[in-house]
Amino acid sequence: MAKHLSVGRIVLYAALVLMAAYYLLPLYVMLSTSVKTLDDIRAGNLISLPHAITLDAWSKAWSSACTGVQCEGMKGFFWNSVKMAVPSVLLSTLIGAINGYVVSMWRFKGSDALFTMVLVGCFIPFQVVLLPMATLLGQLGIANTTTGLVVVHVVYGLAFTTLFFRNFYVTIPDELVKAARIDGAGFWTIFFRILMPISGPIFMVCVIWQFTQIWNDFLFGVVFAAGESQPITVALNNLVNTSTGVKEYNVDMAAAIIAALPTLFVYMVAGRYFVRGLTAGAVKG
Amino acid sequence: MKLKQLSAALLATAILPATVFAGEVEVLHWWTSGGEAKSVAELKKMMNAKGDTWKDFAVAGGGGDNAMTALKTRVVSGNPPTAAQIKGPAIQEWGAEGVLANIDAVAKAEGWDKQLPPVVSQVMKYKGQYVAAPVNVHRVNWLWVNPDALKKAGAKVPTTWPEFFETADKLQKAGIQPIAHGGQPWQDATLFESVALGVGGADYYKKAFVKLDQATLAGPTTVKVFETLQKVKGYIDKGAAGRDWNLATAMVINGKAGMQFMGDWAKGEFTAAGKKPGKDFLCVAAPGTANSFTFNIDSLAMFKQKNPAAQKAQSDLAETVMSKDFQEVFNLNKGSIPARLDTPMDKFDDCAKKSKADLTTANKNGGLVPSFAHKMAMPSATEGAMVDVISQFMNSSMTPKTAAERLAKAGKVH
Amino acid sequence: MSSPNKASSWSALADRWLPKLVLSPSLAASLLFVYGFIAWTAWLSLTESRLLPDMTLSGLVQYRELFDNDRWWTAVANLGIFGGLFIFCALAVGLLLAVLLDQKIRAEGALRTIYLYPMALSFIVTGTAWKWMLNPDLGLQKLVNDWGFPNFTFDWLVDPDKAIYTVAIAGVWQSSGFVMALFLAGLRGIDDSIIKAAQVDGASLPVIYWRIIIPSLRPVFFSVLLILSHIAIKSFDLVMALTGGGPGTSSDVPAIFMYQFAFTRGQLGLGAASAMMMLMTIVAVLVPLMYMETRSAKRG
Numbered sequence: 001m002a003k004h005l006s007v008g009r010i011v012l013y014a015a016l017v018l019m020a021a022y023y024l025l026p027l028y029v030m031l032s033t034s035v036k037t038l039d040d041i042r043a044g045n046l047i048s049l050p051h052a053i054t055l056d057a058w059s060k061a062w063s064s065a066c067t068g069v070q071c072e073g074m075k076g077f078f079w080n081s082v083k084m085a086v087p088s089v090l091l092s093t094l095i096g097a098i099n100g101y102v103v104s105m106w107r108f109k110g111s112d113a114l115f116t117m118v119l120v121g122c123f124i125p126f127q128v129v130l131l132p133m134a135t136l137l138g139q140l141g142i143a144n145t146t147t148g149l150v151v152v153h154v155v156y157g158l159a160f161t162t163l164f165f166r167n168f169y170v171t172i173p174d175e176l177v178k179a180a181r182i183d184g185a186g187f188w189t190i191f192f193r194i195l196m197p198i199s200g201p202i203f204m205v206c207v208i209w210q211f212t213q214i215w216n217d218f219l220f221g222v223v224f225a226a227g228e229s230q231p232i233t234v235a236l237n238n239l240v241n242t243s244t245g246v247k248e249y250n251v252d253m254a255a256a257i258i259a260a261l262p263t264l265f266v267y268m269v270a271g272r273y274f275v276r277g278l279t280a281g282a283v284k285g
Numbered sequence: 286m287k288l289k290q291l292s293a294a295l296l297a298t299a300i301l302p303a304t305v306f307a308g309e310v311e312v313l314h315w316w317t318s319g320g321e322a323k324s325v326a327e328l329k330k331m332m333n334a335k336g337d338t339w340k341d342f343a344v345a346g347g348g349g350d351n352a353m354t355a356l357k358t359r360v361v362s363g364n365p366p367t368a369a370q371i372k373g374p375a376i377q378e379w380g381a382e383g384v385l386a387n388i389d390a391v392a393k394a395e396g397w398d399k400q401l402p403p404v405v406s407q408v409m410k411y412k413g414q415y416v417a418a419p420v421n422v423h424r425v426n427w428l429w430v431n432p433d434a435l436k437k438a439g440a441k442v443p444t445t446w447p448e449f450f451e452t453a454d455k456l457q458k459a460g461i462q463p464i465a466h467g468g469q470p471w472q473d474a475t476l477f478e479s480v481a482l483g484v485g486g487a488d489y490y491k492k493a494f495v496k497l498d499q500a501t502l503a504g505p506t507t508v509k510v511f512e513t514l515q516k517v518k519g520y521i522d523k524g525a526a527g528r529d530w531n532l533a534t535a536m537v538i539n540g541k542a543g544m545q546f547m548g549d550w551a552k553g554e555f556t557a558a559g560k561k562p563g564k565d566f567l568c569v570a571a572p573g574t575a576n577s578f579t580f581n582i583d584s585l586a587m588f589k590q591k592n593p594a595a596q597k598a599q600s601d602l603a604e605t606v607m608s609k610d611f612q613e614v615f616n617l618n619k620g621s622i623p624a625r626l627d628t629p630m631d632k633f634d635d636c637a638k639k640s641k642a643d644l645t646t647a648n649k650n651g652g653l654v655p656s657f658a659h660k661m662a663m664p665s666a667t668e669g670a671m672v673d674v675i676s677q678f679m680n681s682s683m684t685p686k687t688a689a690e691r692l693a694k695a696g697k698v699h
Numbered sequence: 700m701s702s703p704n705k706a707s708s709w710s711a712l713a714d715r716w717l718p719k720l721v722l723s724p725s726l727a728a729s730l731l732f733v734y735g736f737i738a739w740t741a742w743l744s745l746t747e748s749r750l751l752p753d754m755t756l757s758g759l760v761q762y763r764e765l766f767d768n769d770r771w772w773t774a775v776a777n778l779g780i781f782g783g784l785f786i787f788c789a790l791a792v793g794l795l796l797a798v799l800l801d802q803k804i805r806a807e808g809a810l811r812t813i814y815l816y817p818m819a820l821s822f823i824v825t826g827t828a829w830k831w832m833l834n835p836d837l838g839l840q841k842l843v844n845d846w847g848f849p850n851f852t853f854d855w856l857v858d859p860d861k862a863i864y865t866v867a868i869a870g871v872w873q874s875s876g877f878v879m880a881l882f883l884a885g886l887r888g889i890d891d892s893i894i895k896a897a898q899v900d901g902a903s904l905p906v907i908y909w910r911i912i913i914p915s916l917r918p919v920f921f922s923v924l925l926i927l928s929h930i931a932i933k934s935f936d937l938v939m940a941l942t943g944g945g946p947g948t949s950s951d952v953p954a955i956f957m958y959q960f961a962f963t964r965g966q967l968g969l970g971a972a973s974a975m976m977m978l979m980t981i982v983a984v985l986v987p988l989m990y991m992e993t994r995s996a997k998r999g
Contacts, residue, residue, distance in 0.1 A: 016799055019792075020813045023872065026828040027816070033828075066322035068314075068343030069329050099725050106718035114726060116989050121733040123981045125933050127958045128974045130358050131752060131967075132736045138362030155732045158725055167922070187717040216821035218936070222351055223358045227311055227342040227366075234344065237823055238317040241346035247318075247531045249827070256824040263819035271812050278884030354962040361751060378750050378965055468857070468946050524836035526857030526946040666749075669964040673770055673948055680859045680947030 034058060034253040041249050057250035061258055065251050067235040074258050077235040081215060081262075084146055084231055088153035089210045095154070096161020096206060097199065101191050103162070104169035105177055115166065122159035126219055129156075137224065149224045153214050160213075161206050168202040169195065201277030208274050212263050232259045308598045311340040312585065313359075313369040315352050320553055324618040331605045337598040342366055360384055365588040367599050371417065372584050373408060373661035379586060380411030386587040386596070387414045391603045400607070400625045402648050405582060408661070416586055418606040419624035421616050423581040424640045425548040425656040426479045426574045429534065429555070430567040434461050434543040442569055446483060446513060449572040453520045456543040463520035465542035467528035470676040474658035476546045477675045480517060481510045483573030487652045490577075493696075494657045497667065503693035511678065511685030518679060526680070537566070546571055548581060548659070552620040552636055568636040570643070577652035578643050581659035582624060670695035737978060744971035752967060761972035771973060774951040777863045781952065782931040784867040785874075789927055790920075792871055793878025798908060800879070801886045811883070814876035822873070826940020829869045830856070833941075859949035862942050866950055870937055874930055878923050885919035886912065925989070932981060953977050 036050040063073040103115045142148035221231040236259045240252045316325045329339040344352040392415040409417045438459035443449035453463035482490050485506045492501040534554040536542035555566045590596045612623035622641045647653040655661035674695050678688045747757045832838035833856040843851040855861035897907045935954040944951040961970025
């Protein structure tokens with residue numbers, strides 16, 4: 001497929017590279033700051049290259065920066081986030097899959113309206129739900145527990161996961177399900193035997209999306225997590241948003257990148273499945 | 286001792302199966318930067334020595350905005366922390382909601398009334414009873430000066446506003462940014478209140494920002510304050526908008542700027558950069574405020590606990606916070622001075638000693654005023670409305686007269 | 700019902716109520732956690748709640764106070780400017796990138812990852828970096844000035860009239876990659892034979908895209924609009940990290956207004972009133988759109 005380099009192709013590549021620079025600039029600023037010394041930063045050159053590269057900020061962010069009374073860096077908070085994110089992602093994805101299956105394959109009178117109703121849920125500003133949610137969780141006895149936090153994430157993730165799966169299942173030919181039903185296959189059989197095996201791509205999309213949202217969430221984490229099991233974003237916030245202390249920007253940036261590593265990793269490794277999964281039908285409304 | 290605790294714990298769990306365990310304190314705070322965290326860690330150590338466990342609940346950001354959100358949800362879910370970093374009139378607001386615990390027993394036994402200046406102890410009480418313990422006193426009306434920059438410009442350290450503008454002019458001529466400032470609402474308000482105190486004096490300040498007297502707020506002195514502020518604005522660079530306070534401090538440290546209006550926490554930035562007070566940088570009172578002292582007190586408000594063991598731990602916490610040892614260690618790290626008057630000052634640096642001396646004088650001559658930019662003087666709604674006006678003034682071409690009118694209108698919000 | 704065959708087996712009966720049963724927990728959750736909480740907020744907006752909720756009704760005081768508040772109107776206007784610009788630009792940039800990437804590019808995978816990664820980062824992380832880059836004394840302006848163009852200015856971040864535009868720039872940076880992925884997926888799903896047929900007819904590439912391909916992406920546009928408007932209305936971290944609503948209150952948005960009044964200023968009632976205004980706007984604009992789309996998307 002050797003293409004000759006026409007003017008058009010050169011312009012095309014130039015445009016793509018230029019755009020890539022725009023996207024990479026903030027990452028560059030973060031990375032270069034994280035390997036600078038504080039004096040280098042104080043000199044006022046934020047975009048400039050570091051004079052000397054040092055990894056001190058990284059090791060401090062990982063194991064000795066203060067996030068509260070304890071000064072043990074970010075490492076302890078990773079596990080907290082994992083414990084919260086994994087069940088939330090799996091549950092919301094699974095429930096979304098079943099919901100999507102119902103509203104696309106088993107339509108009944110009013111199912112469209114109900115779907116729209118659930119969809120509105122993704123537009124509610126999260127700041128609005130904090131206080132009533134806290135009251136409710138308190139009454140259920142799961143306020144400030146990981147369980148409570150998982151419930152919150154699942155509830156507010158449902159709208160999107162349902163949307164993803166519904167849009168995917170809508171593209172599946174009717175005949176497939178009809179034939180199965182004539183053969184006597186029931187509701188669950190069709191779901192587990194016929195649809196699940198072909199739902200791989202959309203599962204990828206959904207898991208990536210939910211994982212990013214939940215891992216990066218700060219507001220629910222700070223409010224609903226138990227004190228000792230705060231997620232990593234709260235630790236990052238505590239490290240970065242200090243009020244009246246000395247600001248160590250290099251440590252801040254290193255910590256920020258550390259907190260973002262899992263999501264970055266997911267996007268780098270699974271990014272191709274993301275587009276592939278979307279191609280498989282998620283965007284065919 | 287251990288047996289006693291254990292039986293208390295058993296008793297507590299038998300009576301009330303609450304999630305709070307015996308002898309445990311959970312403290313909500315936003316002291317998360319290196320120096321601050323070390324100071325709070327001292328408190329944790331002291332609590333552990335008393336046999337209580339410390340459950341940390343740190344939420345930083347926006348001067349406690351995020352922490353307040355977390356606190357509110359905790360309280361409505363019926364699960365409040367033992368203590369939370371709340372200050373000023375907010376203590377009264379929380380008291381009015383009926384959720385604060387009375388710690389008078391500890392205060393009486395320890396004699397807090399004698400150890401604290403009345404202005405401070407007033408803040409800690411709701412309806413005459415102690416509900417909070419102070420940890421420190423920050424002075425807000427400081428002017429931080431780079432003496433080398435001033436020398437280069439042939440200017441002297443200003444003590445009055447006319448002198449200040451003279452110095453600023455000289456600095457500008459010498460190509461040095463006269464004032465380092467960060468255009469965030471709270472910094473604008475910090476600058477404003479120093480100007481107000483310097484131009485109007487302590488009596489005006491109290492009338493306007495503590496009593497919220499409408500005539501004073503809309504009066505000619507306020508207009509004059511805004512006029513001065515407008516002039517000050519002319520010496521601030523355009524890039525100030527949104528700048529963090531410590532980046533502004535860095536401008537003074539490296540001589541790009543001559544002066545900065547900021548509270549005593551700025552000292553930490555200077556010392557972290559290896560600068561010595563009195564030699565590499567100067568801490569002087571903001572122009573015209575040498576006899577006054579704008580205070581900003583951090584305190585821990587105590588929340589009602591159901592569990593008797595938790596109540597006992599809460600008393601331990603209150604007692605420890607007010608101990609001389611803690612007050613000394615905490616403030617050495619934080620740049621502020623101890624709230625407790627009889628804490629020895631010999632380990633503190635010159636800026637802190639000066640702060641302490643000025644606090645004592647100001648306390649005598651009536652120049653001790655609460656900082657409203659740091660939520661010490663008025664209800665949070667009023668404070669928010671006033672800060673809105675001030676930061677709009679700083680970022681638009683609003684005239685001083687309009688600003689004064691709007692400030693008076695903001696004074697009615699509550 | 701839609702059941703195609705009414706075979707008299709018991710499973711057919713189960714199939715009739717199972718879907719509804721399976722959907723009901725989510726519906727209940729939505730009713731309680733979305734609609735119930737909206738009702739709760741509506742009630743709260745009619746009270747004089749201050750620090751904590753107080754359920755005594757007091758009429759429309761909070762709404763009157765809200766409409767009398769300059770800052771609220773600034774926030775509303777900003778949401779209009781930001782929302783419009785952000786949605787349009789993210790859409791345009793995303794579509795452009797997708798079309799460019801669809802030209803059988805070398806290193807497509809790497810480029811795609813570069814465009815997509817901002818979505819993986821939270822704004823607590825990238826806000827500071829953006830703040831620095833857009834600051835005239837520290838970032839791009841200084842850099843270009845140092846390169847020997849002393850007259851170059853780029854100081855929108857600190858200009859009260861333009862600060863909201865910088866929020867849009869950073870927002871587009873974060874979201875356009877995701878939009879690109881959606882469009883790219885849409886493009887990959889298009890049948891090649893249509894394009895080939897058009898090429899045989901002698902249509903040029905831009906014409907093919909403009910006339911045939913982009914119109915066929917209509918469902919993608921809907922998904923994109925839905926996601927982008929959701930991000931725009933809820934934008935909070937973005938503005939908070941970049942400008943904090945400043946300079947002054949010039950780049951305030953409703954989400955920040957609501958958060959500050961409800962949680963830090965002890966004016967919970969007023970905060971609830973502003974939340975209700977936000978919700979009403981959302982409902983007025985989006986629900987008809989969504990309902991239309993779900994109906995028209997019926998197969999066939």
